[in-house]
Amino acid sequence: MRRRMFWDRLFERIFAGSALVAVLTLAGIFVLLIINAMQAFGTLSIRHFFSNTPWNPSAYEIPTFGIGALLSGTILTTFGAMALAVPVGIGTAFFLSEIASVRMRNLLKPAVEMLAAVPSVVIGFTGIVLVGPFLARLFDLPNGLNALNGSILLAVMALPTIVSVAEDAIHAVPHTYKEASYALGANKWETLIRVTLPACYSGIVAAVMLGMGRAVGETMTVLMATGNATAFPDSMFSSVRTITATVAIEMGEVPSNTPHYYILFACALVLFLITLAVNVGAEHLASRLRKRGQ
């Protein structure tokens, strides 16, 4: 008996220890980024970093590091992606949960999951071989590698997240709400817009935020499709470079423990904080919905 209790205790400890690993990993990432970013701000003022200084790490005389142009690249591509993915994603979610027949659902849901499974580098490749040439012909541009291309691809990446989270939210709306609406003579569309949508609004917003988090953090697609110019963008047709792409391009080439190396960690910290804020916000909204649902 004593031996059996020993194993019982031992495994409880092992399981609890594994849970601790998750906490330690997140804390580890955060602390590591902060420590390395701090080193960067020893040589570079934070104000300088966030002002409109150009990003020019390999300048012959004095390299300059301003995250402004990169941040605007990230923001431009992300918002462009959201403008495309939000209506389509939410529309698909409503179609899936309110209109589609069981058979159609059984076809559509795996399609959404398959889209989610397509590796980002393959999506980026379609940006080069399909979306780029298409945009170039459509708008008569020398090449189609620009913010718009990145936005289209990021929309594809964010769609599955938006669809599945929004669908769960719509699904959680009690049947009685809809039945009451039908009983009052509203048709399907009116019920959907005036009853179901307001009832799951916060869940939809959470879905949009999670999709946005996905788009902000995406690396390979934007790296391959946006042209990677480090200047401030003027329009959706400008070549832009996101924060993620900058880290991906430059980290492989800088020697460790140089200012440039640490500044790339500072860029990653900015990225981490944006996605953390987005995810915490989305979770807050989702938990509010869960509480009300009970």
Added chain:
Amino acid sequence: MMPKKLMQILGLSSLMACAAVVVGLLGIILFDMTGKGVQVLSWEFLASFPHKGMTQGGIFPAIFGTVAITLLSTLLAAPLGIACAVWLAEYAPNHAFTRLVQASIRNLAGVPSIVYGLFGLAIFVEGLHMGMSVLASGCTLALLTLPSVITTTEEALRRVPVLYREGALALGATKWETMRSVVLPAAVPGILTGVILALSRAAGETAPILFTGVVFYSRFLPYSVFDEFMALPYHLYILSTQHHEPDIARPLAYGTALVLLVLVLALNLVAFIVRAKQR
């Protein structure tokens, strides 16, 4: 009455159009990759090394590297993730530490993959002196896939009826014995689904391996876990953006994309079948 009906028709058909767009996007990607990728697929393409500056030959070392890091990462992530999920689903009391663990897992799932790459570089490559290696990349990918393994396993465990546990405990089994011989076996299909999906995720990731071990060309396969390796996603990236003769490399890029896509989607299909059988 007429505008009301018209609105309904317009509204519902626009929702259907949205769904059609999603299916259409998937269709376009699959159609283009398959149509152009199939042309270069051959036994030689799958089984030989690239040569002549990657304008000829195959992608065998990239396939090998991807399989190696994917298996290694899952070997590391699965036990850890399952153990963490068991704790969350079966042991965790409702207190602050549990909520901290849950919040950490949710937020880890949202951390950009490139940030995992930097973490892997600083911790595994430099901190633990693994160097650019299969091991460092495997560890980095393991951390990346950990949240999804935990979430799917936890769900699978929660679906096991409470009666099973009560039956085992009533027969005098300890909690660990109940886990090992009753609850975990009952949850195997769900856990397996999660692990296979983690494999598929790890196989397709590029950003986390960029600074932790992948190289664009290597004359040899990795001999040990401390060697550098080639990988399919990175090979596709190089062929499509960094190659000096993009037109010559394009067909090979299509072939690589198709192989990667087939690998990832096949894993998803297996997960789908395991899940469907369970119902």
